[in-house]
Amino acid sequence: MIRPANIYGAMVDKLIDRWSLVPNCFCKEGVEKGTITLMSSGKQQRNFLSLENICKGTFELLNVLRHENFYIANLASNHCIDIITMARFTKEVFKTVFSKDIEIIVKSDEPKISNTFKIISNALNQNNFQLNESEEQIKKEIIKIIQLIS
Numbered sequence: 001m002i003r004p005a006n007i008y009g010a011m012v013d014k015l016i017d018r019w020s021l022v023p024n025c026f027c028k029e030g031v032e033k034g035t036i037t038l039m040s041s042g043k044q045q046r047n048f049l050s051l052e053n054i055c056k057g058t059f060e061l062l063n064v065l066r067h068e069n070f071y072i073a074n075l076a077s078n079h080c081i082d083i084i085t086m087a088r089f090t091k092e093v094f095k096t097v098f099s100k101d102i103e104i105i106v107k108s109d110e111p112k113i114s115n116t117f118k119i120i121s122n123a124l125n126q127n128n129f130q131l132n133e134s135e136e137q138i139k140k141e142i143i144k145i146i147q148l149i150s
Helices: 024-033 051-064 083-098 135-149
Strands: 002-004 006-008 035-038 048-050 073-075 103-106
Touching: 002 051, 006 051, 024 035, 024 083, 024 135, 035 083, 048 051, 048 135, 051 073, 051 135, 083 103, 083 135
Parallel strands: 002 073, 006 048, 035 103
Antiparallel strands: none
């Protein structure tokens, strides 16, 4: 069984209802309203994993896990990003790629401090395989999400 971290990325069709996921919901609100609304401070950290890396990680796990017994494998990237940073990435993509100014609205100052949210991919780490989520990759995926909506 594979348990992925916070999945993000452009769906194959905009009718697939996964607009509650971050940053998908940011992109949708940005297109429709010109805003990104956070109901919290955005300091919560999440381990985001692109659909592309889900595929890579799953393929790698299928190649290395040859157990006859039931096995649970966490699938996660090598670092966490807080929600406010993901909102800022989305805002930047709107500005630089689509020439649209988006306002980030933060409705709470809670949580006041960042939490640590770490998922360890033991099965991948034991086989010297890591999934990387770079800022550049995240922004490319945000572009795809916005293009899907537009």
